[in-house]
Amino acid sequence: MKTIVICSGGLDSVSLAHKIAAENELVALVSFDYGQRHKKELDFAALCASRLAVPHHIIDIRTIGAHLTGSALTDDVAVPDGHYAEETMRSTVVPNRNAIMLTIAFGLAAAQQADAVAIAVHGGDHFIYPDCRPGFIDSFNDMQRHALDGYASVKLYAPYVAGSKADIVTDGASHDTPFAETWSCYKGGMRHCGRCGTCVERREAFHLAGVNDPTDYEDPDFWLAATSAYAAQEVN
Template identity: 80%
Template sequence: MKTIVVCSGGLDSVSLAHRVAAQQDLAGLVSFDYGQRHRKELDYAARCARRLGVFHEIIDMTAIGAHLTGSALTDDIAVLDGHYAEETMRVTVVPNRNAIMLAIAFGVAATRQAEAVAIAVHGGDHFIYPDCRPGFIDAFQAMQDQALDGYASVKLLAPYVNGSKADIVTDGARHATPFAETWSCYKGGDRHCGRCGTCVERREAFHLAGVEDPTDYEDEDFWKAATAAFQAEEIR
């Protein structure tokens, strides 16, 4: 199945690209510049495309992103430290982001005669991001079936939607994903900070998967305290 992967350059989407390249016909990668805090992850998406020998398109959505304000990913709002699943991480929500990106990706797929679009949403995203949940994936497919009726048939693939970040690490390792060539940190410094929600989630996922984490963190051990504090709060 000729498939286009929505690739941010993060661990999840790069692992998905390697999975698709191994199991299907990877046509190319589509990334989005929506005015996020840093473009560093897009560089890693470009590296992934070169490594896998496929096209890479970066869609300029900065004009749209300028209207999707109020998120720590787009505005000058502090990225808080702590566990990814905490309520405080809602500050990283960009309204309707996946719906907008997928609508464009489906248009690209139809134009390029691809049969599928793949996205790396996973179970750990469900608490914070409504457009990462199974209900959204199913509804979006139904909408696109109508939008492209008679013109193209494009399937939405979300193989991780009911899995965990640790499951993605396991799958990525199975398909020889070079994890060091992915970027997760929200802060976009020279090294992963090791303290923001996505760094904590990344470090915890490698631990749970039993896979060596090659990531260079400024704070190697913060994730332990952050995870313990979150678990204690859940028990209360």
């Protein structure tokens, strides 16, 4: 199955790219520049494409991203610290981001006669991001079937949609994903901050998977307090 992977350069999408390269036919990676403050992730996507010897398409949608205002990922809004599933993390939502990216990726796949577009959404995304949920994935698949009817047949492949980030770490390790060559931190500094939601989730995932975390964090132990605080909040 000829597959194009949407690759941000993060742990999830790079692991997915390695999975596809091992199990199917990876034909390209596609990344999006939507004006995100953690744009350095695109360098890690390029590194992944080079490592797997496939083309890397970077689609510039900054003019679109400039109108999707209010997110801590694109605007001058503080990126919150804490557990990934806390209510405060809703400030990191970029409205309709996956729908926009997938629509473009499906057009690219149809033009290049690929069979599938793969995306690394997972169960931990469901609470915060509506366009990562199974209902969205199923509906988008159905919509694209109609959109490309008679022209191309492209499927949306989301193998992690019902799993956890720890499952992705386990799967990534099985396909020799170089985790140190991925970027997650929303703050986009020189090192992973260790405090933002995606850093906490990343650190927790390695712990739950029982896999060594090679990430260089500014605050490597903050995740313990963040997960404990979230657990206590859930009990109350």
